[in-house]
Amino acid sequence: MNVQTIVVSMLPEHLLLGGLCLVLVLDIAGRPARTSFALALATVIAATVAAAVLATSGYAAATFLGHLSVSPATSAGKAIVLLLAVPVLMLSRDEFRDAQFPLLVLASLYGACLVISADSFLTLLLGLETLSLPVYVLVLLAMQREDSPEAALKYLVLGGAATGMLLMGASLLFGWSGTLATETFARALDAPSALARAGVGLVLCAFFLKAAVFPFHAWAPDAYQGGSVPATAYMATIVKATVLLAVVRLFGSAQLTVAMTALVAVPPLVSIVWGNVTAMRQPSFRRMIAYSSIAHAGFLFFALLGAAEGRFQAIAFYLAAYGLMSLVAFAALPRDGEDVVDDRIDSLKGLFQRRPYAAVTLAIAMLSLAGIPPLPGFVAKFLVFRNVMAAGHTELAVLGLVGSYLGLYFYLRVIQYMFMSAPAEGAGRATLRRHAFAASLVCLVPVALLTVFPGWVLGMLRG
Amino acid sequence: MADALMLNVVLFLPVAGIVYTTLADERRPDAVRSVSFALMLAQFALTAWLYFRFDAADPGLQFATKLPWIPDWGVSYLIGLDGYNVLLVLLTAFLGPIVVAGSWTAITKDVRLFHAMVFLIQFAMLGTFVAQDLFLFYLFWELMLVPMFLLIGIWGGERRIYATIKFVLYTAFGSILMLAAMIYLVWSLKTTTGVTSFAFADLYGAGLKPSAQTWLFAAFALSFAIKVPIVPLHTWLPDAHVEAPTAGSVILAGVLLKMGTYGFMKLGFPLFPDAAREATLLVMVFGVISIVYGACLALVQTDIKKIIAYSSISHLGYAMLGLASLDLIGIQGAVMQMVSHGLTAAGLFLMVGMIYERCHSRNLADYGGLAKLLPVYSVFFMVLTLAAIGLPTTSGFTGEFLALLGTFRTAWQAHLAGHDAMLWLAGIAVTGVVLGALYMLWFAQRFLFGATRAPHAEHLTDLSAREVGILVALVVAVFWLGLFPDEPMRKTELAAKQYQQLVGGARAVAALPATEPRR
Secondary structure (H helix, E strand, O other): OOHHHHHHHOHHHHHHHHHHHHHHHHHHOOOOHHHHHHHHHHHHHHHHHHHHHHHHOOOOEEEEOOOEEEOHHHHHHHHHHHHHHHHHHHHHOOOOOOOHHHHHHHHHHHHHHHHHHEOEHHHHHHHHHHHHHHHHHHHHHOOOOOOHHHHHHHHHHHHHHHHHHHHHHHHHHHHHHOOOEOHHHHHHHOOOOHHHHHHHHHHHHHHHHHHOOOOOOOHHHHHHHHOOHHHHHHHHHHHHHHHHHHHHHHHOOOOOOHHHHHHHHHHHHHHHHHHHHHHOOOOEHHHHHHHHHHHHHHHHHHHHHOOHHHHHHHHHHHHHHHHHHHHHHHHHOOOOOOHHHHOEHHHHOOHHHHOHHHHHHHHHHHHHHHOOOOOHHHHHHHHHHHHHHHOOOHHHHHHHHHHHHHOHHHHHHHHHHHHHOOOOOOOOOOOOOHHHHHHHHHHHHHHHHHHHOHHHHHHHOOO | OHHHHHHHHHHHHHHHHHHHHHHOOOOOHHHHHHHHHHHHHHHHHHHHHHHHHOOOOOOOOEEEEEEEEEHHHOEEEEEEEOOOOHHHHHHHHHHHHHHHHHOOOOOOOOHHHHHHHHHHHHHHHHHHHHEOEHHHHHHHHHHOHHHHHHHHHHHOOOOHHHHHHHHHHHHHHHHHHHHHHHHHHHHHHHHHHOOOOOEHHHHOOOOOOHHHHHHHHHHHHHHHHHHOOOOOOOOHHHHHHHHOOHHHHHHHHHHHHHHHHHHHHHHHHHHOHHHHHHHHHHHHHHHHHHHHHHHHHHHOOOEHHHHHHHHHHHHHHHHHHHHHHOOHHHHHHHHHHHHHHHHHHHHHHHHHHHHHHHHOOOEHHHOEOHHHHOHHHHHHHHHHHHHHHOOOOOHHHHHHHHHHHHHHHHHHHHHHOOOOHHHHHHHHHHHHHHHHHHHHHHHHHHHHOOOOEOOOHHHOOOOOHHHHHHHHHHHHHHHHHHHOOHHHHHHHHHHHHHHHHHHOHHHOOOOOOOOOOOO
């Protein structure tokens, strides 16, 4: 553990921390929020670049032995998460006039980076809390909505429950193995001990809750609807991505036993079906996206059924495709009237007539989320099911695919509203929001890359 | 090399069209239409050039391009022309300019988006035909859904939302199962031979266990059968056709339905030969049901578009019959039937669109005696009707006759081996020809002859030069295939032989349970 290793391996974290302090100082010094915003954006971009460089250069180091280590895979994961944060920050500019949002996002991202690199349950817990606490505030920040406090409270209580389960699971695993290292989780997967099994189960449930997998999903629709658009976007993409990257690291190179297969397969499978079926009937766009994200969490956990070598690649690619496309959708949402009014799916009616660019990008996002080729959502799904089938779970893969078919309808319904219905009375020809437009452009560039050269990206993520 | 590049140009020309329509000015719709038409015409010219350069004596892939795309999975960008797709590619490119010209006055809303969607579906359809890699094939296959969904949903009739959602949900269900089967197929290729590849040529030799073949064949067949469509999976088709704008109907009947029969020919049967041979009788049964049931339904319709929609089901039943006969003549007939139906159905839907633009009614009872009011229209309508029935010298005859002939040849072999079921089926299929003549002629009689009446009859004008031009092109093509079928059939012959060989045509009869041979 020398200073140079600490400086180099945790460069993205250091940049985030430095940016955070600077933004704080500037805010206290009374500089305009625009400066803080620009600084935060620059910080996140710099951290993304740092993580990407670390990933491509194949840098690996055990920064704090047994607690935190960096490998090309963790750096690639960080790069994805940080990249997703760039459009989120840009989106927030349309809604938040002061420096609160960038501050909270920077703090939360620091936690995300810790989680992705964590080698011990101690670091993991620290990171998860650093990741989540700012998000509770983010949901509350949208106080113009009546249900914001309720959503934030729900999210807080259930987040606390998740932390509790994780702690309990970790202590059981500690009791079984005598160490807090996360690798005990992978060893405990096929251990015959009841203690180990209970520990694994609790830890897994904690992550199910954090990622909103059935039956721990009920908080998501309220929290998504309660938060404002950028907060929802943050929860749907970055929090979910971080949790999944942590899970894939926990599973490591472990092969699943039959009993574990059931535990890893059934809740995600039910999630896929339940999320997709319930999303059909939602009158609110963000609630619909929440149920869709429950289904997508199911697909992501499904990837764990595949062989160990392919898991990281599948999950990382899926997260990138899913995250970018969700952000494109959030950027395209009309925000002309009140937030509550605009959140209704009805407000999308005739969007193509009013804002063709927004309608087309939102349609592309919906098609990608539905898994229609050649958009990246298809390749991501294909990769997951290919791995699951190659691991010998043919029936599960078929069930998952049929579950994904169920989702087609509500994605198409959004397109139907935008292109095939007349605009509602009094819906004006809204002006395009500058920052949302920029955010969607920032997303569409990597999306194009994922669409045209998926092979190249997959090669990068081989792990 | 230059030829291979040309095929890529043909494939990606519609993408250029999409870019153009995105940048064009919505306030100048005629410019959008003209440029789109010119692009489509250029595409057809290039395709025709490729078609004439296509070497009928070469059984391999011609004008092929192969680039690694997702090397980890063995996916490559592999496209090329062969005897299977060459005629269908030509048909698709031929209908492109016709679709644009046919919608010139009918589409006034969102003109740019409309042409972008026509280009997108053209891209997807051509891609599906020329793809020689299963992953690429699936990509284009699914991509077809999106523009069709919008074409029906935006520019369609009153119940367009219902029709378009039904269309997508039906076809996507088949696709999902095909996707599962496809992943399994490639994975088992890897486990048996160690090769990771999606190329058709590699997959033909996957050497699957018969039990696995049955499931995989079922999944592929379901997906293709929905697209054809084969009764009882056909119920999306009448709704889609009735609600679609003329351009949508033309694309749907002209090319999209052929995806199903092409899929059976290129993938469904040859990939799983053991299962396919077991299933030939079943496929024939469903083919015959489609022929007869489609014809019976067409007979009793009162909506003009529905008559032609149901006739499509009936006509493609012959193609299925020909493919399942595994007889060289039958297979050739099936291909001709696909192309011929593409021309006649597209023409009839265009003509229905033309009269709808004038009278705003699709109800057959509203019409009568159009021959007096619109003589030019009526001549063309009669020619296309007769071609659809299969009058000798038209393309319809070539297809239907050869498909039936092939079926009878196989059925006779089966009969000699002691199985009469096929002979009965072939016999019933022939009644479809009579029924076909019945419903089409009866339709023409009520539509064109008898007491003169039509909504807004006093304002009726006969065909414009644009409309005549479109129809002349179609009629020329119909007679070309009817009078000189030799030239196109030579180009498909080697593919038909290869198909027969892959499925094991000689053993089609042998696959039937053994009985006492007859003297």
